[in-house]
Amino acid sequence: MGRAALNxxxxxxxxxGAAIFLGDCTEVIARNIPAQYVNMIxxxxxxxxxxxxxxxxxxPDRYVEWFLPKARAFKxxxxxxxxxxxxxxxxxVGGEKHPYVYDLVLALRREQDWRLVDEYCxxxxxxxxxxxxNRFRDSWERLYHFALSPKFKMRQEEVxxxxxxxxxxxxxSLSDTDMLRDESRHGNGFGKRVENWVGRDMAYPTNVxxxxxxxxxxxxxxxxxxxxxxxxxxxFTDEGDTVLDPFAGSGTxxxxxxxxxxxxxGIDTQAEYCEAMRSAVRALS
Amino acid sequence: MGRAALNxxxxxxxxxGAAIFLGDCTEVIARNIPAQYVNMIxxxxxxxxxxxxxxxxxxPDRYVEWFLPKARAFKxxxxxxxxxxxxxxxxxVGGEKHPYVYDLVLALRREQDWRLVDEYCxxxxxxxxxxxxNRFRDSWERLYHFALSPKFKMRQEEVxxxxxxxxxxxxxSLSDTDMLRDESRHGNGFGKRVENWVGRDMAYPTNVxxxxxxxxxxxxxxxxxxxxxxxxxxxFTDEGDTVLDPFAGSGTxxxxxxxxxxxxxGIDTQAEYCEAMRSAVRALS
DNA sequence: CTGCACTATGAATCGCTAA
DNA sequence: GTTAGCGATTCATAGTGCA
Numbered sequence: 001m002g003r004a005a006l007n008x009x010x011x012x013x014x015x016x017g018a019a020i021f022l023g024d025c026t027e028v029i030a031r032n033i034p035a036q037y038v039n040m041i042x043x044x045x046x047x048x049x050x051x052x053x054x055x056x057x058x059x060p061d062r063y064v065e066w067f068l069p070k071a072r073a074f075k076x077x078x079x080x081x082x083x084x085x086x087x088x089x090x091x092x093v094g095g096e097k098h099p100y101v102y103d104l105v106l107a108l109r110r111e112q113d114w115r116l117v118d119e120y121c122x123x124x125x126x127x128x129x130x131x132x133x134n135r136f137r138d139s140w141e142r143l144y145h146f147a148l149s150p151k152f153k154m155r156q157e158e159v160x161x162x163x164x165x166x167x168x169x170x171x172x173s174l175s176d177t178d179m180l181r182d183e184s185r186h187g188n189g190f191g192k193r194v195e196n197w198v199g200r201d202m203a204y205p206t207n208v209x210x211x212x213x214x215x216x217x218x219x220x221x222x223x224x225x226x227x228x229x230x231x232x233x234x235x236f237t238d239e240g241d242t243v244l245d246p247f248a249g250s251g252t253x254x255x256x257x258x259x260x261x262x263x264x265x266g267i268d269t270q271a272e273y274c275e276a277m278r279s280a281v282r283a284l285s
Numbered sequence: 286m287g288r289a290a291l292n293x294x295x296x297x298x299x300x301x302g303a304a305i306f307l308g309d310c311t312e313v314i315a316r317n318i319p320a321q322y323v324n325m326i327x328x329x330x331x332x333x334x335x336x337x338x339x340x341x342x343x344x345p346d347r348y349v350e351w352f353l354p355k356a357r358a359f360k361x362x363x364x365x366x367x368x369x370x371x372x373x374x375x376x377x378v379g380g381e382k383h384p385y386v387y388d389l390v391l392a393l394r395r396e397q398d399w400r401l402v403d404e405y406c407x408x409x410x411x412x413x414x415x416x417x418x419n420r421f422r423d424s425w426e427r428l429y430h431f432a433l434s435p436k437f438k439m440r441q442e443e444v445x446x447x448x449x450x451x452x453x454x455x456x457x458s459l460s461d462t463d464m465l466r467d468e469s470r471h472g473n474g475f476g477k478r479v480e481n482w483v484g485r486d487m488a489y490p491t492n493v494x495x496x497x498x499x500x501x502x503x504x505x506x507x508x509x510x511x512x513x514x515x516x517x518x519x520x521f522t523d524e525g526d527t528v529l530d531p532f533a534g535s536g537t538x539x540x541x542x543x544x545x546x547x548x549x550x551g552i553d554t555q556a557e558y559c560e561a562m563r564s565a566v567r568a569l570s
Numbered sequence: 571c572t573g574c575a576c577t578a579t580g581a582a583t584c585g586c587t588a589a
Numbered sequence: 590g591t592t593a594g595c596g597a598t599t600c601a602t603a604g605t606g607c608a
Contacts, residue, residue: 095435097401099394102387115381121406121425123493131489134439139491140406150380154419164601169575203600204416206424208408332581377583413582414599422599423582500579500603507581 006033006265018254018264018281022274025246025267029073036079038265039153039241042229042253044087045070048100060093063100064107070246071108077244081153083236084114084146087122087224095134105144114146118207122228125212143209143232158234160202167201223249229256237262251277258284291318291550303539303549303566307559310531310552314358321364323550324438324526327514327538329372329507330355333385345378348385349392355531356393362529366438368521369399369431372407372509380419390429399431403492407513411497428494428517443519445487505535505558514541522547536562543569 006019021028045067048060058066074084090101108114120143127139214225229252233243239261245253248266254277257264264281268274291304306313330352333345343351359369375386393399405428412424499510514537518528524546530538533551539562542549549566553559 092403095400095402097403099391099401102391106384106387106391109384116384117380118377118382118420118423121408123406123408127491134435134437135403135492136441136489137491138403139493150419152419156416156421166601204421206412206422206600207420208424329581374581376581380584409580411580411601411603413580414601415582415584416598417583418585420583426581497602498580500601501577501605502580509581 006037017258017262018266018277020248020251020254020274020277020281021265021267022269022271023267024269026070026073028267029077029246033077033244033265035076036082037242038077038244039079039082039262040233040237041074041078041082041084041244041246042087042232043085043245043247044224044249045247047088047091048098049091049093060091060098060100064104067104068107068111071112071114074244074246075112075114075148078148080149081151082148083117083152083154083232084144085229085232085236086144086146087141087228088144089138089141092135101142108146113148115148115150117145117147117152119144121208122224123208123210125210127213143228153236153238155235155238156204159205159231161205163201163203223252226252226256229253230260233257233260233262248277249273251280255280255284291322302543302547303551303562305533305536305539305559305562305566306550306552307554307556308552309554311355311358313552314362314531318362318529318550320361321367322527323362323529324364324367325518325522326359326363326367326369326529326531327372327517328370328530328532329509329534330532332373332376332507333383334376334378345376345383345385349389352389353392353396356397356399359529359531360397360399360433363433365434366436367433368402368437368439368517369429370514370517370521371429371431372426372513373429374423374426377420386427393431398433400433400435402430402432402437404429406493407509408493408495409498410495411500428513438521438523440520440523441489444490444516446490448486448488502535505561508535508537511537511541514538515545518542518545518547533562534558536565540565540569 019032021032046058048063049057078084088101088104090097090099092098105116109116122141122143124139124141127137130137209228209231211225211227214223229243229245233253233256237243240263242263242265243253243257244265244267245251246267248254248268250273251266254264254266258281266274266277268277304317306317331343333348334342363369373386373389375382375384377383390401394401407426407428409424409426412422415422494513494516496510496512499508502508514528514530518538518541522528525548527548527550528538528542529550529552530536531552533539533553535558536551539549539551543566551559551562553562
């Protein structure tokens with residue numbers, strides 16, 4: 001392979017390009033994953049004080065100190081042009097949104113030099129029902145895109161979306177002015193040039209993602225929908241690259257990665273989840 | 286009135302319940318607005334380093350120190366059960382999203398005891414075009430809801446929306462332009478007035494708002510769509526209450542407030558904008 | 571008053587070049 | 590070195606005018 005091998009990778013051929021480790025991700029990464037081995041990290045860590053039945057729950061006030069050593073390990077095993085996508089959302093405590101997510105992001109920037117490239121908004125079309133006197137249902141989550149350098153791998157063409165219907169009417173009959181670059185009232189060089197869009201039916205997406213949550217999950221309590229890691233994996237990796245989910249849970253990220261022809265590494269502290277992941281991955285082949 | 290009067294309020298009867306002040310909001314509030322006089326503050330301040338042609342531009346690194354004294358004044362003039370809605374979004378600097386918004390929110394919490402109740406997501410359906418190697422178009426902005434106490438005024442029924450499938454069916458039978466005209470006549474895409482939908486199934490909204498920015502703005506560089514302040518004014522005030530916009534700009538908030546039977550106070554540092562607001566408010570009566 | 575065509579523009583960002 | 594200016598790139602919507 002010409003580079004350091006992953007300890008224990010491909011231990012089970014039936015696992016079709018997936019390695020699954022039981023344990024705390026900080027230690028597993030230190031022991032088993034060579035430096036700069038991973039092309040991308042996508043994960044949805046346990047949120048503060050949530051899922052206490054499964055993970056014991058991290059108190060919001062301690063979340064940052066709990067997370068930082070793990071992020072340090074992520075940095076060690078991530079390739080220089082790799083990306084780290086973090087799905088997280090704060091919860092309400094005492095009628096307020098707790099600021100631990102903000103504290104975490106600022107700490108990652110200032111203490112570990114992660115570059116905060118963008119904050120994607122995942123709009124959950126079918127969010128959890130409920131009613132409270134002081135707030136509405138929380139219908140969106142954050143997906144932070146961190147990188148280690150200004151130039152990271154990004155394949156924008158892989159996630160293009162159909163253009164709006166406006167173009168059909170508009171481009172069917174191009175007016176004279178549409179054929180010219182319109183520089184009017186923009187000193188900044190921006191001018192519409194509708195002509196550019198002839199023959200084009202796809203547009204680049206925005207940083208707002210509309211996806212429904214998957215209901216009826218058995219086993220793991222709070223997985224994101226498979227389409228979510230899929231989208232970022234296509235955007236930030238090539239085929240054959242390696243994707244890591246250090247809080248793999250039910251294994252959604254691994255399934256998505258393998259389905260897209262990437263290699264996958266999953267880590268979880270719970271033996272049941274590791275077992276479930278193994279079964280799910282095996283079922284793919 | 287049984288409470289302190291606003292200095293200079295109603296100076297011009299033609300202004301129909303609106304007071305417009307020229308100056309820095311910190312000073313205007315101290316001089317002209319009694320303590321706890323205002324029921325709600327909705328505003329979209331100049332973003333860091335933007336609009337240098339109009340407002341001089343505040344450097345991102347200095348934004349927090351620029352904003353905090355103003356927020357202190359807001360606190361002084363806001364009623365104990367009032368709300369403060371802040372529309373803001375960070376910008377990209379050197380390939381990263383600058384963290385000044387996070388710094389500001391944390392400072393408001395920790396230095397001034399503002400309660401961060403929720404962060405609404407405004408999804409801008411028609412965001413600015415553009416293509417860059419490292420990011421997609423930014424299609425959402427933040428709307429922070431701050432309060433001074435756990436029990437604030439909130440009228441959730443006023444912003445209920447018709448439930449999905451019925452609304453789509455009805456609008457599908459109208460032509461596209463019909464629908465557009467219908468929506469714009471009623472001012473927003475949310476709900477129009479609840480009375481119009483009696484007998485229909487209504488649902489509470491979520492904290493994600495889908496609204497297009499208004500095109501064809503002249504004069505002021507960055508007004509949010511009128512439907513945005515309208516929505517929050519209906520949610521957090523009653524008729525006859527007083528709404529303050531300390532960075533009033535083109536006066537969108539005032540127009541929205543007056544149209545909903547609220548009193549309005551606008552402050553801006555630019556004489557032109559104050560004049561434009563006066564004209565716009567006069568045109569309402 | 572409706573339907574259709576056409577126009578204008580909105581809180582943008584990166585990278586290069588010149589000073 | 591550092592900064593300021595300008596070109597290039599890009600969609601979706603509201604508004605206006607006209608038949």
